[in-house]
Amino acid sequence: MAYIYKKGKKWAFRAYMGTDPITGKEIKKSKSGFLTQKDAKLAAALFERQFHNGEYIEPLKITFETMCKDWLKHYESQGSKVSSIRARRIALDRVIDDLGQIPIQKITKKAYQDTIDKLANTFSSNYISSIHSSTNMVFVYAQENKLIKEIPTKGIKLPKKKKTVSDLEQGNEIHEKFLEKEELEEFLTITKNDGLEGDLLAFTMLAYTGLRIGEMIALKWSDIDFDEHTLRVIKTYYNPTNNKLKYTLLTPKTEGSIRTITIDPLLVAMLTQHKQQQEKIIKDNKPFYKDNDFIFSTNEGYPKTIKHLSIRMQRLLKKTSIQKQVTPHSFRHTHTSLLIEANVHIKEIQERLGHSDINTTMDIYAHMTKNIKKEASNKFSNLMKDLSKNLID
Known part of the structure; x- marks a missing residue:
């Protein structure tokens, strides 16, 4: 009383x-x-x-920034991957810039919505979703520990960027995420003629398997079954500093990313040839070579960095007529689009790419190639041929 x-x-x-x-x-x-x-x-x-009733929350002055630091320690203690922790930290920093010094109990839904709306002017819709996901985790953690009553991230409307008439008139071909078959052929031909050591195998591997670049760099010879023509994905390469000595091998992105896929005879032949060349390099550099069984390694035996391969790729792109913003990940989308063009079932594509969520595959499926669009138009024209010839003199 x-x-x-x-x-x-x-x-x-x-x-x-x-x-x-x-x-x-x-x-x-x-x-x-x-x-x-x-x-x-x-x-x-x-x-x-x-x-x-267990509903009372003691008034506290813990700031959002302090709460984020506390949550990140907890997130790390749960066995989260180094790459995931880093991604969450960077995402939260975007919100900390705006709300960091405000006591977490005083952050309103309106204040958070304003922050998200402002960030949407700078970042893509996908990245905004990532920022929101990380921030929501912090507030849920605070509520579970009885530091706040309500979660201000709940019910937030994530902004969606709408295309303007100008965008539609200009088209978005330059922003396509994949190469057409003819563009891939041009790029690989240039790579064969002008590429440096290992370039052709690396970029053919990306285009013919749809591997994430981190998955490819992490490949070891023990992951290749030359008899069965298969390749297994059980790890991924992580090196945010691009220091060749400071890399980490992590488990794949999701459970669905752990997979074994069949590879093309061309790749098997290229890998066989590369293995022979690598054995000679190991022999010539034996006192200095650190043999960890990596397929895509430097002359010292360390796995090549993502930055190294990206620079090699840009060098080759400049020699082509391709006018697209191509990244190593573009080859993954290219592989997807070519599988679609080859009428491979969507479920098989999902399993081959290691997408745990069918929606991820469906999103890429929506980016149909020009060839498929043209084929659809031709099929319609053939279907309507008898009718069409009577409509014009």
């Missing part, structure tokens, strides 16, 4: 809620500044009800 009393010209209450079983100290709450005795009684009753 709370004790109501006068304090100067205003009213206050003091409530005793028993003894803390852990510390042995009395649990009490005092609050003053009420204009009337009735206000003090109502506030005391509300406190007692919330306390007994």
